[in-house]
Amino acid sequence: KAGVTQTPRYLIKTRGQQVTLSCSPISGHRSVSWYQQTPGQGLQFLFEYFSETQRNKGNFPGRFSGRQFSNSRSEMNVSTLELGDSALYLCASSIQGLNTGELFFGEGSRLTVL
Amino acid sequence: AQTVTQSQPEMSVQEAETVTLSCTYDTSESDYYLFWYKQPPSRQMILVIRQEAYKQQNATENRFSVNFQKAAKSFSLKISDSQLGDAAMYFCAYRSVLSGAGSYQLTFGKGTKLSVIP
Numbered sequence: 524k525a526g527v528t529q530t531p532r533y534l535i536k537t538r539g540q541q542v543t544l545s546c547s548p549i550s551g552h553r554s555v556s557w558y559q560q561t562p563g564q565g566l567q568f569l570f571e572y573f574s575e576t577q578r579n580k581g582n583f584p585g586r587f588s589g590r591q592f593s594n595s596r597s598e599m600n601v602s603t604l605e606l607g608d609s610a611l612y613l614c615a616s617s618i619q620g621l622n623t624g625e626l627f628f629g630e631g632s633r634l635t636v637l
Numbered sequence: 638a639q640t641v642t643q644s645q646p647e648m649s650v651q652e653a654e655t656v657t658l659s660c661t662y663d664t665s666e667s668d669y670y671l672f673w674y675k676q677p678p679s680r681q682m683i684l685v686i687r688q689e690a691y692k693q694q695n696a697t698e699n700r701f702s703v704n705f706q707k708a709a710k711s712f713s714l715k716i717s718d719s720q721l722g723d724a725a726m727y728f729c730a731y732r733s734v735l736s737g738a739g740s741y742q743l744t745f746g747k748g749t750k751l752s753v754i755p
Binding site for chain 1: 672674680681682683684687728742743744745746747748
């Protein structure tokens with residue numbers, strides 16, 4: 524069974540640009556969450572999607588947005604990039620309904636903003 | 638809001654020895670999940686062990702076990718017979734069992750970097 528796949532793995536952008544990151548969850552997983560990981564702030568929750576609906580959102584500015592498609596694949600977008608957006612962006616999927624709480628993570632997309 | 642604290646930014650252990658990583662959390666909820674996740678360098682985060690708060694028995698997975706003290710809101714991870722492959726960042730995480738919105742959101746601690754000395 525394929526794991527959570529994130530693309531691209533690495534990317535470099537300049538301030539003011541925008542970026543789109545993609546996440547394909549494990550087959551059968553309907554919940555996709557996004558986390559930002561930085562050395563200073565650690566892992567912070569961005570948002571969670573289930574059945575194409577955003578169920579919950581963390582404390583990030585509106586420049587951070589996301590969506591989920593009917594096949595459960597998800598994308599997140601960051602507009603007007605700032606230096607502080609440099610981070611590892613992790614996607615995680617889980618099975619809705621089992622309530623086991625386990626999240627399965629992808630390897631992440633490492634964004635560098637210059 | 639829940640908070641998770643890992644007070645040991647870095648730890649080291651000799652190969653084959655035992656090490657304990659600490660985690661404390663703060664919550665007003667009575668039922669929840671606690672997790673330890675492992676993140677090796679440049680590799681994906683994987684679940685090490687899970688504990689349901691309503692279970693008094695401490696979870697165990699092979700060489701990994703937890704000491705769950707609900708009243709003290711403490712959740713430490715013990716790694717026995719440490720191996721070189723155990724070297725990684727270890728994150729303690731909390732999740733509510735509430736269904737619906739926010740049910741799959743994890744609150745993470747800042748992590749503990751574990752080094753294993755050959």
